[in-house]
Amino acid sequence: MASVERTLTLTVPSATENLALIREFVANVGSQAGLGEDDVAKLELAVDEACANVIEHAHGQDSNKEVTVRATFDTATLRIEVVDEGEGFDPTVVPTTSVEQMVHDRRTGGLGLRVMKSLMDEVSYEIVPGERNRLRLLKRIQK
């Protein structure tokens, strides 16, 4: 039987107060897609990290901008796209340093990406110059 693909989209003003709403949306999508409770929690956190990066860094706390979370799933995979209107900063090219070194340097940036990569099966980024940028997260659905 052919797998039916479903897409659900949430667009909110770019503000950290909306992270809770984004997490609720993603948790509902994860449950509908058939993820287990543990994977739903991982998905919530990974998308929170992606959106917090957009709100704080790509959009520089400008709540006139919008963050869009688009979720597409079938029976095998759940894909999330986080779309921003920022400068096209690719978080996936930030070099990975040890947490000990970051503590020593009193730096905390880059933690979100590390969390996303740990929790999701794939993380990628696409910059469309002059348009929008997309961070893609993929989670395989365990049968």
Add this chain to the structure above:
Amino acid sequence: MPHPFKVHRTAEGDVSVLHLEGFLDAHTAPAFEQAIQAELDANRARLVVDGAKLTYISSAGLGVFMGFIEQIRELGGDLKICGLSPKVRQIFEILGFQAIYDMVETVPDAVQRFATSPTREA
């Protein structure tokens, strides 16, 4: 609807205990940051963070722990973490926090750790 977050302070002798409750994310992390800063401003650098009622943490919350620890240890104190649920503890462990912080079960365990391990190398 926003997810709530609260910090409640108690003291055990000269150890300050910050009890976290709710959701610690990029929106609520500044409240936690202010709570730690208030301790340092009052020259209190022996801190326990009790996460027994912490439902959720993202890297913004973890960043607060990281941002203060060197300063706390330079002051001769430490920040010890206790009470984390398995779900929340897993996020600390993804980033290797167990190598940097004393993480124990209960507030009394954490307070007791100050007797045997008052600080670590900054």
